[in-house]
Amino acid sequence: MVVARIQELRDRLNYHNHKYYVENSPEISDYDFDMMLRELQDLERQYPEYDDPNSPTKRVGSDLTTEFKSVEHRFPMLSLGNTYSLEELHEFITRIEKELGEVEYVCELKFDGTAISLTYENGSLVRAVTRGDGTRGDDVTANIRTIRSVPLTLRGDGYPALFEIRGEVLMPYASFDKINAEREANGEALFANPRNAAAGTLKQQSSAVVAKRGLDCTLYQMAGDNLPFGSHIENLSKAREWGFKVSREMKICRSVAEIDEYIAHWDEARKHLPFATDGVVIKVNDYANQRALGFTAKSPRWAVAYKFKAEQALTTLESVDFQVGRTGAITPVANLEPVLLAGTTVKRASLHNAEQIALLDIRIGDKVYVEKGGEIIPKITGVEFSERPMDSTPFEYITTCPECGTELVRYEGEAKHYCPNQSHCRPQILGRIVHFIRRKAMDIDGLGEETIELLFESGLVSNIADLYDLQAAQLSGLPRLGEKSAENIIRSIARSKEVPFRRVLFALGVRFVGETTAKYLAAHFHSLDEVMSASREQLMESEEVGEKIADAIIEYFADESNRAIIERLRHAGLQFAAEEKVLHSESLAGKNFVISGLFTLYSRDELKEMIEANGGKNLAAVSANVDYVVAGRNMGPAKLQKAEKLGIKIITEQELVDMIGGEHTQPTAQAEVAAPEPKREEPMQGVLF
Numbered sequence: 001m002v003v004a005r006i007q008e009l010r011d012r013l014n015y016h017n018h019k020y021y022v023e024n025s026p027e028i029s030d031y032d033f034d035m036m037l038r039e040l041q042d043l044e045r046q047y048p049e050y051d052d053p054n055s056p057t058k059r060v061g062s063d064l065t066t067e068f069k070s071v072e073h074r075f076p077m078l079s080l081g082n083t084y085s086l087e088e089l090h091e092f093i094t095r096i097e098k099e100l101g102e103v104e105y106v107c108e109l110k111f112d113g114t115a116i117s118l119t120y121e122n123g124s125l126v127r128a129v130t131r132g133d134g135t136r137g138d139d140v141t142a143n144i145r146t147i148r149s150v151p152l153t154l155r156g157d158g159y160p161a162l163f164e165i166r167g168e169v170l171m172p173y174a175s176f177d178k179i180n181a182e183r184e185a186n187g188e189a190l191f192a193n194p195r196n197a198a199a200g201t202l203k204q205q206s207s208a209v210v211a212k213r214g215l216d217c218t219l220y221q222m223a224g225d226n227l228p229f230g231s232h233i234e235n236l237s238k239a240r241e242w243g244f245k246v247s248r249e250m251k252i253c254r255s256v257a258e259i260d261e262y263i264a265h266w267d268e269a270r271k272h273l274p275f276a277t278d279g280v281v282i283k284v285n286d287y288a289n290q291r292a293l294g295f296t297a298k299s300p301r302w303a304v305a306y307k308f309k310a311e312q313a314l315t316t317l318e319s320v321d322f323q324v325g326r327t328g329a330i331t332p333v334a335n336l337e338p339v340l341l342a343g344t345t346v347k348r349a350s351l352h353n354a355e356q357i358a359l360l361d362i363r364i365g366d367k368v369y370v371e372k373g374g375e376i377i378p379k380i381t382g383v384e385f386s387e388r389p390m391d392s393t394p395f396e397y398i399t400t401c402p403e404c405g406t407e408l409v410r411y412e413g414e415a416k417h418y419c420p421n422q423s424h425c426r427p428q429i430l431g432r433i434v435h436f437i438r439r440k441a442m443d444i445d446g447l448g449e450e451t452i453e454l455l456f457e458s459g460l461v462s463n464i465a466d467l468y469d470l471q472a473a474q475l476s477g478l479p480r481l482g483e484k485s486a487e488n489i490i491r492s493i494a495r496s497k498e499v500p501f502r503r504v505l506f507a508l509g510v511r512f513v514g515e516t517t518a519k520y521l522a523a524h525f526h527s528l529d530e531v532m533s534a535s536r537e538q539l540m541e542s543e544e545v546g547e548k549i550a551d552a553i554i555e556y557f558a559d560e561s562n563r564a565i566i567e568r569l570r571h572a573g574l575q576f577a578a579e580e581k582v583l584h585s586e587s588l589a590g591k592n593f594v595i596s597g598l599f600t601l602y603s604r605d606e607l608k609e610m611i612e613a614n615g616g617k618n619l620a621a622v623s624a625n626v627d628y629v630v631a632g633r634n635m636g637p638a639k640l641q642k643a644e645k646l647g648i649k650i651i652t653e654q655e656l657v658d659m660i661g662g663e664h665t666q667p668t669a670q671a672e673v674a675a676p677e678p679k680r681e682e683p684m685q686g687v688l689f
């Protein structure tokens with residue numbers, strides 16, 4: 001019988017999957033596993049009537065992209081109170097003992113990933129939701145199904161017909177290092193730490209991508225009405241029998257001394273774990289005691305997180321390199337004697353700028369402390385002066401560009417030094433071209449940093465406009481470039497002519513004009529010509545543009561060589577104007593609006609679109625040029641006062657809708673998502689159990 005074979009394969013695959021990913025003790029070879037999986041895939045393809053969303057074949061994910069649905073949590077997902085001080089932790093225990101006498105605690109690791117809540121119905125995973133704002137989160141079930149350590153169907157018995165189990169989605173260091181190495185090779189932005197990588201991956205729209213990212217999931221809390229036991233640890237131990245990955249490092253502690261010992265042990269031992277942890281969570285074990293303690297406004301009174309101090313390492317500063325970025329900014333980078341820190345070997349660290357080096361009095365040959373913050377590159381936080389060599393001399397910052405020898409400059413209010421030689425300094429030229437082809441900019445495939453260097457050395461490309469003059473025959477003559485890749489590059493360059501204006505504006509690489517600012521500029525000015533001819537004040541009317549950015553834009557377009565490049569790009573056919581929006585009416589023509597506050601009927605972006613679609617213009621700040629301020633809830637009082645003082649008309653969103661003709665009065669689904677329910681202040685007492 002086909003059905004029986006399908007079921008048998010699913011059972012066996014689930015069993016071996018658990019052995020491999022949860023117990024770390026595989027019983028069969030990868031080959032045998034793959035053979036079984038393939039047989040099941042074939043059968044499911046042949047007999048689609050037996051499809052099951054929780055079949056082990058679904059672990060590979062799909063290329064279908066899904067928008068995540070926002071879902072309300074059945075029980076709010078609270079956060080934990082936390083402390084870095086043992087003294088405060090002891091006060092927490094004292095407070096509990098005053099209320100309840102001696103109780104049992106469970107100490108466990110605080111995993112540094114992203115929280116998830118899994119719902120099981122009759123032993124099958126039906127939903128996985130992120131924490132979101134604690135009240136509502138995103139439904140990421142398809143992505144969670146690809147995590148091999150999450151059971152899709154439960155084993156054993158005794159589980160409630162409906163329950164939630166919560167835990168942390170983690171990216172182990174091994175997966176993290178592998179993914180960042182790949183991203184670096186592809187010229188993509190790196191993940192700063194495993195936590196960001198895990199959270200970013202869960203929000204991926206394609207579950208097939210998630211499946212390849214090597215995520216893991218550890219569970220640490222049960223929630224439901226009919227849990228089998230009356231204590232935290234008993235339920236979690238049972239959950240382990242149902243197939244969940246539950247940490248074996250949990251420990252029952254009955255005194256402050258035992259808790260302290262657990263913390264002291266793991267503060268050191270965690271350095272050898274294959275994934276990131278950032279503290280220890282101490283929970284009251286018994287549910288009746290938990291209920292008696294209840295909750296504060298934000299977190300349970302029966303649990304607390306003790307956070308470890310950021311890991312530090314002491315190592316020698318061997319030398320300092322100076323990197324020149326595409327905008328000419330100089331970044332000093334420390335070369336260190338390699339040292340193990342938070343799971344990875346550290347060889348380089350950021351030194352930020354000259355002031356920072358002087359402030360910490362960092363010198364070559366010093367023993368320095370390195371720490372990993374949220375950034376990719378660790379930073380030097382101090383010097384161990386007791387180990388300073390006798391012959392050390394103060395660090396002398398460079399005065400000329402290490403690449404082209406030009407004298408460095410400092411701009412007002414900027415901590416960094418800059419090389420002003422934009423047109424002839426090699427890393428600036430190359431950096432601008434590499435930025436231009438980036439995925440988020442012109443997205444030109446097949447051209448990596450190395451190829452750009454090759455094209456530059458061979459004299460074929462010395463600025464972004466030269467790319468559009470390239471011929472396949474010129475490329476295929478170059479070392480390491482075959483005919484096929486040459487053609488691909490040319491095709492990809494041609495395709496980039498369709499890239500929308502906002503990305504072209506970002507791709508130009510104007511200092512301080514990032515992706516978001518470019519988007520706002522494009523929406524405000526609609527064309528490059530308008531941006532180029534705008535005055536400083538006009539530029540500042542666009543959202544996100546202050547004096548610093550406005551000046552940088554003006555400086556960029558004042559440069560003759562930049563203008564020459566722009567003309568060549570125009571000639572090549574790049575998109576220099578935003579797509580014409582369909583104008584619904586001219587009813588707001590000549591009127592300037594400022595939108596401020598929170599709205600009920602529409603999201604802010606929708607209101608802005610409506611204004612533009614009817615001929616009006618959106619400005620970022622209240623000024624004499626503004627005709628109407630559309631005021632929502634919580635609009636800043638200063639803004640309101642200014643508008644009143646200038647005699648500007650203040651209207652509601654409904655009044656705006658009426659001005660347009662009142663067609664759009666139904667809230668859209670998007671607006672509902674954009675304006676979530678007000679956050680629940682008081683969690684219901686004891687609602688979790």
Ligand code: IVH
Pocket residue numbers: 077078079080081108109110111112113114115131167168220221281300303305
């Ligand atoms: S218990 C009601 N246990 O830390 C509290 N949380 O700041 C439920 N976390 O959002 C959480 N390891 O993402 C708990 N062993 C652990 C944890 C843990 C990591 C995270 C979790 C939570 C945050 C709280």
